[in-house]
Amino acid sequence: MGQSRSYNGGDANFIIFSSQSINIINDKHDEFVAFSPHFTAETQAELKTLFETASNIPSDNTYIDIQAKATENVNKELAASGKFFQRCKFDIEMGFPNDKKVWNQFGFNDYDNARKSGKLMYLFLTDFDMIANKYKEALTAEGWTEDTFSAILAHRDKLKGFMDEQSDCILKRNRATEERTIALNALYEKLAIYFKAARIMYEDDEDLLKWFRFPAPTPKATKEEAENTEVNEEVVNETEE
Numbered sequence: 001m002g003q004s005r006s007y008n009g010g011d012a013n014f015i016i017f018s019s020q021s022i023n024i025i026n027d028k029h030d031e032f033v034a035f036s037p038h039f040t041a042e043t044q045a046e047l048k049t050l051f052e053t054a055s056n057i058p059s060d061n062t063y064i065d066i067q068a069k070a071t072e073n074v075n076k077e078l079a080a081s082g083k084f085f086q087r088c089k090f091d092i093e094m095g096f097p098n099d100k101k102v103w104n105q106f107g108f109n110d111y112d113n114a115r116k117s118g119k120l121m122y123l124f125l126t127d128f129d130m131i132a133n134k135y136k137e138a139l140t141a142e143g144w145t146e147d148t149f150s151a152i153l154a155h156r157d158k159l160k161g162f163m164d165e166q167s168d169c170i171l172k173r174n175r176a177t178e179e180r181t182i183a184l185n186a187l188y189e190k191l192a193i194y195f196k197a198a199r200i201m202y203e204d205d206e207d208l209l210k211w212f213r214f215p216a217p218t219p220k221a222t223k224e225e226a227e228n229t230e231v232n233e234e235v236v237n238e239t240e241e
Contacts, residue, residue, distance in 0.1 A: 003181040006188045008217045011180055015055055017215055018187055022047050024211050025194055032194065035201055039194070047190055054183035063173035070166040074118050077162055081125060081155040082115045088132075091142040095135070105131050118163045125156035188214070 007014045025032065025047065032039040089108070096102040107114065107128050114124035129152040132139060136149070191214075198212035 003178050003185070005181055006185045008215050011054075011184060012059065013215065014184055014188075015051075018051055018184075018191065019055075021191060021194075021211050022051055024208070031201065032197060035197055039197070043190070043193075047187065047194075050183055050187040050190060054180050054187060057176050057180040057183070060173060060177055063169055063176065067166060067169040067173065070162060070169055073162040074159065074166055077155070077159045078115065078118055078121055081121055081159060082111075084151060084155055085111060085128070088128075088148075091139060091144065095138045095142045102135075105134075107131070118159055122156055122160055122163070125152055125159070129153050129156070 026044065029039070029044050085107075089106075092103060092106050092108075100108070103109075107124055110124060110127075114120045129149075132144075132149060132152060136144075139148075195212040195214070199209065202208045202212070
């Protein structure tokens with residue numbers, strides 16, 4: 001299960017909001033220090049560190065774009081592998097005329113499913129290589145060269161490389177989301193203490209207080225934000241006492 005968010009809205013919105021609030025806190029930090037010994041140069045530095053940590057983690061959109069390219073490469077190589085096999089079919093049919101049992105050993109009856117999936121195509125080409133070498137003499141007579149035989153595993157390995165890139169991107173995106181959420185949750189908790197003090201310190205300055213209130217849920221929040229946002233009611237209630 002992923003890390004739940006203590007804050008409303010998406011990560012990008014909270015990062016922008018936090019940046020503005022931290023700038024104001026920095027400008028008025030001497031007043032916070034005078035208000036309570038809880039506020040020190042160390043607590044101020046913690047805000048900066050947590051903010052920079054979260055901000056320096058690549059956004060989900062970055063990984064989505066990388067994943068889209070990896071998926072495109074998988075689909076292109078899947079199509080190229082299929083085209084290669086269709087060309088090989090001609091030689092197999094000529095070398096073993098009307099011998100459907102041999103044709104099926106080469107995967108004629110499995111190809112329709114294999115061409116729909118990178119994983120299935122990977123297994124298909126592995127089997128295809130084994131059978132091709134089993135009938136190497138007959139295929140060589142049909143004009144196959146060592147390059148033709150080696151092309152089978154070349155297509156397979158190229159496809160696997162693209163699938164590995166795709167999987168790696170998904171893992172990195174999930175890890176980045178988790179790390180960013182942890183950092184922003186920690187930042188939220190630190191800001192909540194400053195906000196609680198600010199509501200006392202600046203109770204008569206409504207224009208200033210708006211920067212010491214966390215964003216509320218809005219109807220414009222995306223479905224993804226709504227599903228991924230779980231507000232920490234304990235922290236909110238504590239800061240609003």
